[in-house]
Amino acid sequence: MRKTLLESLTHGPLTEAPPAPDEAALAELAKNVDKAAQARLGRSLSIRAVDAGSCNACELEIHALSNAFYDLERFGLRFVASPRHADVLMVTGPVTKNMREALLRAYNATPDPKWVVAVGGCAADGGIFRGSYACLGGVSDVVPVDLHIPGCPPSPTALLKGLLALLQHVAGK
Amino acid sequence: MALLDGIPHHSTSSPHRPWPRAAVGEEGWLKAIELLAGGELTLLGLWGEATAVHMALLGGASDAAVITLQCASGKFPGVSASHPPALRLERSICDLFGLEAVGAGDTRPWLDHGVWGVHAPLGSNTAAGEKAPYPFLPAEGEALHQVAVGPIHAGIIEPGHFRFSANGEHVVRVEQRFGFVHKGIEKLMQDASLEAAAKLAGRTSGDSTVAYSFAFARAVEAALGIEAPPRATYLRALMAELERLANHIGDIGGICNDASFALMLAQTGILRERVLRAADACFGHRLMMDMIVPGGVARDIASGDLEQVRALLAEIRKVFPRLVELYDNTASLQDRTVTTGIVKPDYARRFGAGGYVGRAAGRAFDARRNFAYAPYDQLSFEVPVLRAGDVNARVWIRIREVEQSLALIDQILDRLPRGEIGTELKASGEVREGMALVEAFRGDVLVWLRLDGENRILRCHLRDASWFQWPLLEAAIEKNIIADFPLCNKSFNCSYSGVDL
Numbered sequence: 234m235r236k237t238l239l240e241s242l243t244h245g246p247l248t249e250a251p252p253a254p255d256e257a258a259l260a261e262l263a264k265n266v267d268k269a270a271q272a273r274l275g276r277s278l279s280i281r282a283v284d285a286g287s288c289n290a291c292e293l294e295i296h297a298l299s300n301a302f303y304d305l306e307r308f309g310l311r312f313v314a315s316p317r318h319a320d321v322l323m324v325t326g327p328v329t330k331n332m333r334e335a336l337l338r339a340y341n342a343t344p345d346p347k348w349v350v351a352v353g354g355c356a357a358d359g360g361i362f363r364g365s366y367a368c369l370g371g372v373s374d375v376v377p378v379d380l381h382i383p384g385c386p387p388s389p390t391a392l393l394k395g396l397l398a399l400l401q402h403v404a405g406k
Numbered sequence: 407m408a409l410l411d412g413i414p415h416h417s418t419s420s421p422h423r424p425w426p427r428a429a430v431g432e433e434g435w436l437k438a439i440e441l442l443a444g445g446e447l448t449l450l451g452l453w454g455e456a457t458a459v460h461m462a463l464l465g466g467a468s469d470a471a472v473i474t475l476q477c478a479s480g481k482f483p484g485v486s487a488s489h490p491p492a493l494r495l496e497r498s499i500c501d502l503f504g505l506e507a508v509g510a511g512d513t514r515p516w517l518d519h520g521v522w523g524v525h526a527p528l529g530s531n532t533a534a535g536e537k538a539p540y541p542f543l544p545a546e547g548e549a550l551h552q553v554a555v556g557p558i559h560a561g562i563i564e565p566g567h568f569r570f571s572a573n574g575e576h577v578v579r580v581e582q583r584f585g586f587v588h589k590g591i592e593k594l595m596q597d598a599s600l601e602a603a604a605k606l607a608g609r610t611s612g613d614s615t616v617a618y619s620f621a622f623a624r625a626v627e628a629a630l631g632i633e634a635p636p637r638a639t640y641l642r643a644l645m646a647e648l649e650r651l652a653n654h655i656g657d658i659g660g661i662c663n664d665a666s667f668a669l670m671l672a673q674t675g676i677l678r679e680r681v682l683r684a685a686d687a688c689f690g691h692r693l694m695m696d697m698i699v700p701g702g703v704a705r706d707i708a709s710g711d712l713e714q715v716r717a718l719l720a721e722i723r724k725v726f727p728r729l730v731e732l733y734d735n736t737a738s739l740q741d742r743t744v745t746t747g748i749v750k751p752d753y754a755r756r757f758g759a760g761g762y763v764g765r766a767a768g769r770a771f772d773a774r775r776n777f778a779y780a781p782y783d784q785l786s787f788e789v790p791v792l793r794a795g796d797v798n799a800r801v802w803i804r805i806r807e808v809e810q811s812l813a814l815i816d817q818i819l820d821r822l823p824r825g826e827i828g829t830e831l832k833a834s835g836e837v838r839e840g841m842a843l844v845e846a847f848r849g850d851v852l853v854w855l856r857l858d859g860e861n862r863i864l865r866c867h868l869r870d871a872s873w874f875q876w877p878l879l880e881a882a883i884e885k886n887i888i889a890d891f892p893l894c895n896k897s898f899n900c901s902y903s904g905v906d907l
Contacts, residue, residue, distance in 0.1 A: 329589055332586050361605055
């Protein structure tokens with residue numbers, strides 16, 4: 234273990250420079266983010282991930298945000314275990330009917346001000362599961378969405394761009 | 407035909423490849439149940455249609471067959487009463503097709519939570535009745551209390567509900583309740599084009615997208631009686647092994663992290679990311695989604711990209727052994743993983759548990775070896791097997807499989823044939839059926855399908871390895887403490903989406 238730890242100290246960090254915030258995401262947020270909320274939160278957001286029917290590919294890439302290359306926490310963004318501790322709900326999947334109530338409860342348990350980020354093609358409009366008897370067809374059909382991050386699944390870089398755009402807006406820049 | 411010799415059956419009408427499918431009457435169906443219960447056969451799958459049920463069986467190492475029972479009355483003799491591994495499959499058949507398994511001990515719905523608005527969506531498809539309450543199984547005793555967890559969990563994982571009955575910290579019973587991510591994949595499959603259906607198959611369980619696309623493509627090719635060109639099969643195996651590497655490496659760190667040893671996750675997280683980046687460079691998608699298609703692969707690999715894969719192998723070979731040593735020499739970590747969450751070899755055998763769950767508990771089954779599909783028939787590799795069945799054994803199986811995957815990728819790169827990467831899919835003009843089993847990182851994926859004469863999907867069933875692993879987690883956690891549940895669960899790492907469909 235000593236060798237591994239020592240090597241991590243002597244090697245340069247793997248963490249990469251942050252990408253520029255996504256322009257389209259900034260434009261979408263400009264419509265949705267309340268100025269008063271920006272003043273209260275500052276440059277730190279807690280995120281609660283909710284899988285509302287994803288195939289789990291989006292979860293894999295959300296997980297990757299915490300590895301040494303992307304190191305999400307350096308931006309003041311972190312994942313929390315309870316919606317009651319969260320500022321942001323990050324929702325994946327086409328919202329299955331079986332998950333609708335759980336998603337609503339998580340949303341209602343999240344204190345205001347709050348934002349909802351819909352991650353992936355399914356969360357936008359149901360994606361390839363659109364029209365199924367078991368799916369509602371997009372997160373915005375159940376709770377209001379502030380930002381969509383497209384992709385199947387979105388890469389960690391795409392996720393980072395979207396989240397940085399969110400952060401920039403919340404911070405009021 | 408050896409397997410079917412022991413089961414009274416009639417011949418079948420439509421061509422079914424590569425294994426036979428036979429129509430049986432009640433006598434044959436009951437005989438198969440008897441052989442399953444006696445341990446002479448292993449259940450590979452059980453699925454429905456509007457007026458029939460199918461059962462895929464495995465005898466010996468690689469003797470497979472499907473039997474079909476017509477049940478126009480809406481009922482069929484239940485399998486689970488004598489052979490419990492069939493239970494959740496029977497409950498799903500009832501939910502989706504409205505076919506009732508006679509004699510089943512548990513008739514509660516499984517996938518249907520009473521909110522779809524339809525009853526039996528793939529059967530009668532009629533308006534649903536009242537939503538019924540869902541009673542959990544009882545656990546009785548003076549000091550027992552219940553802990554309800556989920557469907558939304560603390561981490562970034564899929565949704566499912568676990569109901570613990572505990573005596574202090576000790577788990578007396580845990581009951582799983584799933585179905586939360588049921589998307590209706592099998593209904594969306596019906597009448598889909600091959601292209602659309604392949605996309606759906608690739609999103610049954612995102613972490614195994616390569617394996618699902620691989621199995622789906624092989625099932626289509628079996629039905630049409632064609633084979634993918636040699637170069638395509640090698641590229642498929644390259645993707646499958648990269649997927650296995652990424653998942654095994656990431657999960658070894660994840661398991662250690664659930665025993666509060668975060669250093670391992672930090673290190674394996676780097677390696678996993680390197681695998682995904684190499685996959686992205688070679689195939690243009692980090693998870694290699696939609697790259698395997700019926701007939702071949704969607705994209706060829708450039709010769710320059712092969713060097714990226716070689717560099718990746720060199721990096722893993724440099725770092726991974728050190729991490730294995732770290733795992734092996736950290737007593738506090740071993741204290742958590744050794745003798746925790748034991749799967750009994752007898753259960754692994756009866757349930758036909760695939761993947762590292764089965765192989766860590768003495769079941770030497772690997773679809774790559776047992777069915778030797780292309781190109782694994784031309785590659786040499788070992789199938790590691792242990793008997794301890796605990797979290798530690800599952801970690802070691804995965805460590806050994808990482809080593810095997812590295813050796814497999816070496817062989818693939820050295821022998822990658824030149825030539826075409828796809829075969830044309832000509833419509834056959836008649837109804838055809840095909841089945842395939844492919845080894846995903848967590849175990850065997852089964853795909854069964856029926857195509858019409860124009861290559862559209864009439865019916866497609868996808869069976870994840872998790873169907874026969876999840877129930878064993880319920881047994882493995884008994885007498886462990888609640889705090890060890892995340893550790894046990896991560897060491898199984900079953901798919902929720904793969905079984906909810």
